[in-house]
Amino acid sequence: MNSYVQQLCQIAQQPSRRIIGLMSGTSLDGLDVALCRITGAGPAMQLELEYFTTVPYTDAFRNEIRKVFAKSEINFRQLCVLNPYLGRQHGQMVLACLADWGVAAAEVDLLASHGQTVYHAPQKQHGLPHFPNATLQIGDGDHVAVTTGIITLSDFRQKHLAAGGEGAPLAVYGDYLLFTKPGENRILLNLGGIANFTYLPGTADAAAVFTTDTGPGNTLIDALARQYFDQPYDQEGAIAARGHIHPGLLHYLKQHPFFEADFPKTTGPEVFNLHYLQEAQQRSGTTSVKPEDLLATLTRFSADTVVQAMRHFLRADQTYQLYASGGGAHNPVLMRHIREQLPGCPLRRTDELGIPGDAKEAVLFAVLANETVAGGGTDFGGREGVPSISMGKISFPG
Ligand SMILES: Nc1ncnc2c1ncn2[C@@H]1O[C@H](COP(=O)(O)OP(=O)(O)OP(=O)(O)O)[C@@H](O)[C@H]1O
Numbered sequence: 001m002n003s004y005v006q007q008l009c010q011i012a013q014q015p016s017r018r019i020i021g022l023m024s025g026t027s028l029d030g031l032d033v034a035l036c037r038i039t040g041a042g043p044a045m046q047l048e049l050e051y052f053t054t055v056p057y058t059d060a061f062r063n064e065i066r067k068v069f070a071k072s073e074i075n076f077r078q079l080c081v082l083n084p085y086l087g088r089q090h091g092q093m094v095l096a097c098l099a100d101w102g103v104a105a106a107e108v109d110l111l112a113s114h115g116q117t118v119y120h121a122p123q124k125q126h127g128l129p130h131f132p133n134a135t136l137q138i139g140d141g142d143h144v145a146v147t148t149g150i151i152t153l154s155d156f157r158q159k160h161l162a163a164g165g166e167g168a169p170l171a172v173y174g175d176y177l178l179f180t181k182p183g184e185n186r187i188l189l190n191l192g193g194i195a196n197f198t199y200l201p202g203t204a205d206a207a208a209v210f211t212t213d214t215g216p217g218n219t220l221i222d223a224l225a226r227q228y229f230d231q232p233y234d235q236e237g238a239i240a241a242r243g244h245i246h247p248g249l250l251h252y253l254k255q256h257p258f259f260e261a262d263f264p265k266t267t268g269p270e271v272f273n274l275h276y277l278q279e280a281q282q283r284s285g286t287t288s289v290k291p292e293d294l295l296a297t298l299t300r301f302s303a304d305t306v307v308q309a310m311r312h313f314l315r316a317d318q319t320y321q322l323y324a325s326g327g328g329a330h331n332p333v334l335m336r337h338i339r340e341q342l343p344g345c346p347l348r349r350t351d352e353l354g355i356p357g358d359a360k361e362a363v364l365f366a367v368l369a370n371e372t373v374a375g376g377g378t379d380f381g382g383r384e385g386v387p388s389i390s391m392g393k394i395s396f397p398g
C-alpha cells in the first residue's frame with residue numbers, strides 16, 4: 001500500500017485530528033488560516049479552534065490576482081502561472097503561521113485549502129444554454145501539499161457542481177454540524193464580499209436546512225472605498241455613517257434578475273461590481289451623487305437584500321436567532337440596517353457560539369475535510385443546494 005494511503009487511513013481512524021482550514025475569499029484581504037482540533041465526525045463532532053490568523057496579502061500579490069479576478073476576459077498565461085503560484089504562496093503562509101504558533105508541520109494531520117475563486121458562473125448567471133453551473137478556484141492543492149508536507153484536500157466546490165449544486169454556499173455543511181441547536185431556529189449570516197445565510201431548524205432535521213447567497217455583502221462597499229477614498233474598505237462604516245441614502249439609486253440597484261430568481265442561488269463580483277453601480281447610477285440619473293452618499297446607499301443595498309432574502313422564508317409563527325460572521329459583522333452601519341429591519345430576530349455574532357466570525361469560513365473547510373476523511377454520513381435529504389456529498393480532492397506531499 002502507498003504509505004500516504006496508509007497514513008490517511010490511520011488519520012481517518014484516529015479519535016481526533018488536527019486540521020488546518022484555509023480560506024481566501026472574494027475580498028482578497030488575505031489568507032485565513034485556522035488550526036482546528038476535531039474530535040469524531042458528523043453531528044457528534046467536537047471542534048476546538050486552537051489558532052487562527054489572517055495573513056494579509058501584499059498589494060503586489062493582490063494585484064496579481066486582480067488581473068484575472070472575476071473578469072470574463074483575461075490573459076490566459078496569467079491564470080496559468082497564478083494557479084501553482086497561489087498554491088505555493090498559500091503553502092508558505094501556512095508554514096509561517098506554524099512557525100509563529102510553535103507547531104511543527106508533522107503535528108498537523110490534514111490541510112483543507114479552498115484556494116481562490118477567480119470566476120463564479122452559475123447557469124442562471126452565464127446564461128449559456130448548453131453549459132452547466134460552473135465555478136473556478138485556483139491555488140492547486142498539489143502545490144500546497146508539496147510545499148507544506150501535509151496531506152491536503154482542495155477544490156471543494158467541483159463535487160457540489162457535479163451533484164447539481166451551484167458550487168456554493170458550502171458553509172451550510174459546517175454550520176449544520178457546528179451550530180445546530182435543538183429547540184432553537186438559527187440563522188447563520190455571513191457578511192463577506194458576498195453575503196449568504198444558512199437556516200438551521202430547531203428540529204435539527206438535516207433535510208430541512210436551507211442556504212443561499214443574498215447578493216453583495218462588502219464587495220461593492222470595498223470597491224467604492226478603493227475608488228474614491230483610497231481605502232481598502234469602509235472601516236467601522238465611518239464613511240457610510242456620514243453619507244445619506246439615495247432612495248432613487250437604491251431602487252435601481254435592486255433591479256437585477258438575481259433578486260427575482262428562485263432560491264437557492266449564488267452570485268459574485270462578476271455581477272456586483274463598480275460597473276453595476278455605474279449602470280444603476282445612469283438609469284436612475286444619479287451620476288453626480290457624492291461618494292459618501294454612494295457608500296451609504298451601497299451599505300443599505302447590502303442590508304436590504306440580506307433582509308429581503310431572509311423575509312422570503314421567515315414564518316410569523318416561529319422565532320429565530322441570527323448569528324453574523326465575516327468582515328461585514330464589523331461594520332456597525334451594515335449591522336444596524338439589518339437589525340432595524342428584523343426587530344423580532346436578535347442579531348449577535350458567531351463569536352458568542354465559540355467560533356470567531358472572522359475564522360468561520362476557514363474552520364468550515366477543516367470540517368469539510370474531516371467529514372470527507374472520517375465522516376460523511378449526514379443525509380441532507382433531497383434538499384436543493386445541499387446535496388449529500390463528500391468534498392475535496394486529496395493531494396499527497398510526495
Ligand atoms: N472594522 C471593519 N469595519 C468595516 N468593515 C470591515 C471591518 N473589518 C472587515 N470589514 C469588511 O470585511 C471584509 C472582509 O470580509 P471577509 O474576510 O469576511 O470576506 P471574504 O471572506 O473575503 O469574502 P467571502 O465570504 O465573500 O468570500 C473587508 O474587505 C471589509 O469590507
Ligand SMILES: CC(=O)N[C@H]1[C@@H]2OC[C@@H](O2)[C@@H](O)[C@@H]1O[C@H](C)C(=O)O
Pocket residue numbers: 025026117120135167168169170171172192193194195196213266267268361
Ligand atoms: C464561489 C465562491 O467562492 N463563493 C463564496 C463567496 O463568498 C461568500 C459567498 O460567495 C459564498 O457563497 C462562497 O463562500 C463560502 C465560503 C461558502 O461557500 O459558503
